[in-house]
Amino acid sequence: MLVEEIMNTESLYLHPGDSIEKALAYIDQHKIRHIPVVDEHHILSGIVSDRDIRDALPSIFHTRSQEEHLKKPVSRIMSFPVITANPLDVVEETAVVLYKNNISALPVTGVHDKLLGILTESAVLHTLVELTGAHQPSSRIEVKAFDQPGELAALTSIFHRMQINLISVLVYPGKDKTSKYLAFRVQTMDPREVINELKEAGYEVSWPRIPGMNE
Amino acid sequence: MMQEAAFVYSEKQLAYKFSEDHPFNHLRLALTYDLLRHLGALDDKSVIEPRTASDEEIALVHDSSYIEAVKAGGRGTLSRGIANNYGLDTEDTPVFKDMHEAAALLVGGTLTAVDLVMEGKAGHALNLGGGLHHGFRGKASGFCIYNDSAIAIEYMKKHYGARVLYVDTDAHHGDGVQFTFYDDPDVCTLSVHETGRYLFPGTGDVYEKGSGEGYGLAVNVPIDAFTEDASFLENYEKALEETAAFFKPDVIVTQNGADAHYYDPLTHLSITMEAYREIPRAAHRVAHKYCGGKWIGVGGGGYDIWRVVPRAWAMIWLEMTNQTDLLQMPLPGAWINMWESGSPVPLPHTWSDPKNMYPYIPRRAEITEKNSKILDKALYHIRNEQNNKPS
Numbered sequence: 001m002l003v004e005e006i007m008n009t010e011s012l013y014l015h016p017g018d019s020i021e022k023a024l025a026y027i028d029q030h031k032i033r034h035i036p037v038v039d040e041h042h043i044l045s046g047i048v049s050d051r052d053i054r055d056a057l058p059s060i061f062h063t064r065s066q067e068e069h070l071k072k073p074v075s076r077i078m079s080f081p082v083i084t085a086n087p088l089d090v091v092e093e094t095a096v097v098l099y100k101n102n103i104s105a106l107p108v109t110g111v112h113d114k115l116l117g118i119l120t121e122s123a124v125l126h127t128l129v130e131l132t133g134a135h136q137p138s139s140r141i142e143v144k145a146f147d148q149p150g151e152l153a154a155l156t157s158i159f160h161r162m163q164i165n166l167i168s169v170l171v172y173p174g175k176d177k178t179s180k181y182l183a184f185r186v187q188t189m190d191p192r193e194v195i196n197e198l199k200e201a202g203y204e205v206s207w208p209r210i211p212g213m214n215e
Numbered sequence: 216m217m218q219e220a221a222f223v224y225s226e227k228q229l230a231y232k233f234s235e236d237h238p239f240n241h242l243r244l245a246l247t248y249d250l251l252r253h254l255g256a257l258d259d260k261s262v263i264e265p266r267t268a269s270d271e272e273i274a275l276v277h278d279s280s281y282i283e284a285v286k287a288g289g290r291g292t293l294s295r296g297i298a299n300n301y302g303l304d305t306e307d308t309p310v311f312k313d314m315h316e317a318a319a320l321l322v323g324g325t326l327t328a329v330d331l332v333m334e335g336k337a338g339h340a341l342n343l344g345g346g347l348h349h350g351f352r353g354k355a356s357g358f359c360i361y362n363d364s365a366i367a368i369e370y371m372k373k374h375y376g377a378r379v380l381y382v383d384t385d386a387h388h389g390d391g392v393q394f395t396f397y398d399d400p401d402v403c404t405l406s407v408h409e410t411g412r413y414l415f416p417g418t419g420d421v422y423e424k425g426s427g428e429g430y431g432l433a434v435n436v437p438i439d440a441f442t443e444d445a446s447f448l449e450n451y452e453k454a455l456e457e458t459a460a461f462f463k464p465d466v467i468v469t470q471n472g473a474d475a476h477y478y479d480p481l482t483h484l485s486i487t488m489e490a491y492r493e494i495p496r497a498a499h500r501v502a503h504k505y506c507g508g509k510w511i512g513v514g515g516g517g518y519d520i521w522r523v524v525p526r527a528w529a530m531i532w533l534e535m536t537n538q539t540d541l542l543q544m545p546l547p548g549a550w551i552n553m554w555e556s557g558s559p560v561p562l563p564h565t566w567s568d569p570k571n572m573y574p575y576i577p578r579r580a581e582i583t584e585k586n587s588k589i590l591d592k593a594l595y596h597i598r599n600e601q602n603n604k605p606s
Contacts, residue, residue, distance in 0.1 A: 137349065137356045137390060137416030163306055165299075188307050189349075189357040189387070189415040190238050190481055 003094060004087035006127050007108045007117035013038050016045055016075035020056050023048050023074050034105035036115050037078050044107055044115045046078030053077065084109045085119050091127045094119060133168030133185040141191055143182045144174065144204040155182060158201060162194050181206070220535040221263045221337040223324045224248055228265065228344035231317040233309045238481065239358040243520040244343055246554060247528040253547035254529070256538050263331065265324030265342065273322060273361055275369040276395055278353040282315070285360055289314040302355035318360040321345050325363040326370060328511045332466065333375045339502070339510040339535045343528050346470045346515030348389040349416065357387065357415060364470055364513055365395040368402055371466060380464035380506075381405065382455060384494050385472025385515040386482040388419025388435070392470075398427035403434070403462040407451045409475065409484050410437040421592045431600075434458050436593045439582045440483035444490045446583040447475070450590045452497050459501045461597045466506050469498045472515030473527035477573045481518050485576060487568040491527035492542065495534035510535070521558040526566060542566045 012026055013036045026035055027050050037046040056069055056077050085094050085106040094106060104121035129135060145151040152169070159166055167185040174180050186194065195205050229241045251257035273282055284301045287293040288310035298304035311317075321344045328340035342363075350362030364381060371377040381396075383389035383406040396402035411417040425433035436454050438447065459467070473491065475484040495512070502510035512531050517524040526546075533539045551562050576582070 134411075134417050137418070139415040140413045140417065142413075165305070185417065187305070190307065191415075192480065 001091045001127055001131075002087065003085050003089045003091060003108055003119055004116075006091060006123045007085075007087065007119045008123065009117040011036065011118040013115060014048065014074050015039070016078070017073050019071050020053060020074055020077060021070040024053050024057075024070065027053060034107075034118065034120075035074075036082075036107040036118060037074055038115050042115055043113050044082055044084065044109050046075070046080035047082045047105075047107060048074050048078045049105075052079065082107055084113075086110070087116060091124060095124050095128060098124060131168065132170055132183075136167050136185070136187070137189075138167045138185040138187050139189065139191045141184045141186060141195060141198070142206040143184065143198055144179055144206060145182055147174070147178055147180045151180075152182065154201070155184075155198070155203070158197050159184070159186065159194065162197060164188050164191075164194055217335055218261065218337050219537075220261065220339040220341065220532070221328065221331045222248075222251075222257055222261050222532060223263050223265050223328050223331075223340060223342040224344070225264050225320075225324075227320060228324065230313070231321055231344070233311055233358070237309070237358075238518045239516075240518075240520050241344065243517060243524040243528070244514075246520065246525040247343060249553065250525045250529050250547070250550050251532055253550040253553075254541055254544075256529075256533060256536065256541055261536075263327060263340075265320060265327045265344065267316070268319045268322035268326055268361075268363075268366065272326060272370060273319060273366060275373070276352060276362055276365045277350075281353045285318065285355075286315040289316065301353065302351075303360075305355075307357055308355040308360065314360060318347075321347065322361050322363040322366050325367045325511070325513055328513075329367045329371055332509050332511055333371060333377070338508045339499075339512070341512040341532055341535060343471075343512075343514035343531075345513035346385070346472060348383060348385060348392050348470055348472075348515060349387070350391045352395065356391065358516075359391065362391045362395065364389075364468055365392045367511070368392070368396065368468060372401055375465075377465040378402070378462070380459055380462055380467045381470070382467060382498060383407070383470040383472070383515070384451060384475065385470055386475035386479065386484055387415055387472065387516060388417075388437070389470060390416045390418045393419075393423070393433050393435075396429065397425050397433060398429040400428040400432065402429070403432040403458060403464065405434040405436075405454055405458050407436040407438065407447070407454060409442075409482055410439060413440070414482060421589055424596065431596050432462065434593055434597070436590055438484070438586045438589065441485050441576050441578075442582055442586060443485045443576065443579065444487055446586045447484070447486050447490050448493050450586050451494065453590060454593060455497055455501055457594050457597055457601075459505045461601060464506055466509040466511065467498065467502050468511045468513065469495070470513050470515045471495070471528065471531055473517035473524045474515075474519075476519065476523040476527070477568075478519040478523050479517070481516070485573055487572065488523075488526055488530075488566060489568070491523075491530050492539075492566075495531040496539075499534050521554070521560055522563055526563065530566075 106119045108117045165187040170183040172181040324342040325345035328342040331337040345363040347359035349357035350359040388408045389406040
């Protein structure tokens with residue numbers, strides 16, 4: 001899946017000369033946490049987060065009003081340069097970018113850094129949830145397999161033989177270097193038979209287990 | 216004259232049958248009926264013949280193209296490719312002869328129960344053939360073709376203008392009913408189930424709370440695998456009482472899947488007959504406290520059809536008719552003699568389970584703690600609103 005398929009193209013934006021007060025109103029009214037800042041050619045010049053705005057506000061313990069600070073332009077508090085995404089990036093890559101940089105939104109820019117939209121952490125997470133298939137009625141089976149060619153084919157042929165539809169497959173690295181965990185979401189309410197088949201084929205199926213007994 | 220409770224049943228309901236070895240087996244209806252008869256707890260005038268639901272009634276929830284596909288499936292004229300698009304002809308929900316008629320009879324049974332209660336002919340009514348909570352608008356899923364509870368709820372809204380609380384204690388999340396009414400302000404769904412981390416259907420997370428006008432009216436209490444009676448009941452009873460106090464329903468529909476029991480082969484909870492004694496008791500209390508007694512019970516899952524389901528479902532009827540003193544007695548010998556030869560496992564002789572039925576669960580304290588945190592999250596918005604009310 002590509003960023004352009006899940007980005008929000010109707011995102012709000014500010015100009016560098018807009019007041020911090022306006023930015024504050026935007027985040028309060030629209031329940032958002034990031035606002036891109038663009039120049040008169042709609043070219044991205046920075047980003048303002050709710051943190052940046054709160055840093056500019058007086059402490060709640062401050063009795064004397066400091067409203068004059070709110071009249072200052074957002075260019076004083078915005079972050080730049082900005083970490084951005086391209087509409088043709090794949091969603092999994094952007095998840096890595098968000099995670100590595102410890103941020104929760106990416107403005108999406110095209111040619112000449114023109115702002116096209118914004119990609120939020122929750123949109124990325126929603127896509128990952130869809131990739132795991134957790135939104136469709138299914139049971140989950142985890143199988144430990146050797147990290148070698150052909151394992152996935154061998155496993156899926158078992159599901160094929162049993163006529164069980166696969167909703168999703170995730171691969172996790174194992175604790176040791178020679179194994180991997182495959183988490184299947186299968187479209188059946190009764191996975192007993194396929195679990196037996198998997199065990200008979202020599203695979204370790206890691207669920208269900210009694211907690212504390214055989215972990 | 217109004218009777219205390221009605222038991223909707225006919226042998227014809229057993230026609231809802233996928234195959235000989237399919238885990239969903241409505242022979243459990245006959246086992247339960249026969250147990251109550253031998254117990255002397257079910258007289259002729261309490262047993263009401265179910266009607267068949269019309270296509271228009273089924274279409275209150277389901278797409279007409281789906282109904283047509285089910286009919287074609289039952290006639291053997293549905294190709295596998297098209298069937299699969301509707302969730303039919305799968306391992307879980309195979310096609311079988313006259314499946315539409317069989318499924319429409321189960322829906323009609325729940326509608327019969329609804330009419331008896333809503334027209335004041337019976338205080339409570341039980342249709343154990345219903346409770347097929349996984350059925351979706353245009354798709355069969357998890358052994359369920361038509362979603363009788365969803366249809367009955369929509370029917371009650373339409374014909375009686377009722378606000379309905381749906382309470383689901385099946386071990387699997389009641390996804391079909393929940394998502395049918397996800398944005399509906401007049402229907403509240405409460406489901407207590409094993410977490411979907413591994414178990415079908417995977418939904419029913421505590422953060423699923425409804426949307427739009429129905430926000431806050433889907434309550435989900437996903438409990439951990441290996442949960443035992445005390446923790447299960449604490450979560451169920453608190454969730455039921457607080458949700459009912461908050462929503463103030465006109466009528467309550469309980470789905471009584473009996474597959475959370477330790478013996479059930481499809482799930483991983485560790486509850487016993489003790490919990491199945493208490494589940495209908497709390498529902499009965501809530502029905503009288505908030506709904507003038509209006510309570511419709513349906514069946515649901517339950518895949519140990521010999522040892523678990525007949526006892527659990529008989530207990531619902533005994534509770535509805537205030538005959539729970541009969542639980543002091545052993546199970547009727549005549550019932551055991553009649554069915555024992557057909558059962559692959561020895562039939563129980565008592566209403567309760569043996570003390571050492573399952574091995575000690577080493578992490579009981581952690582599981583209990585985890586479940587109680589989940590309950591707090593599930594009821595957070597309800598408690599918040601109750602506390603903020605002007606006094």
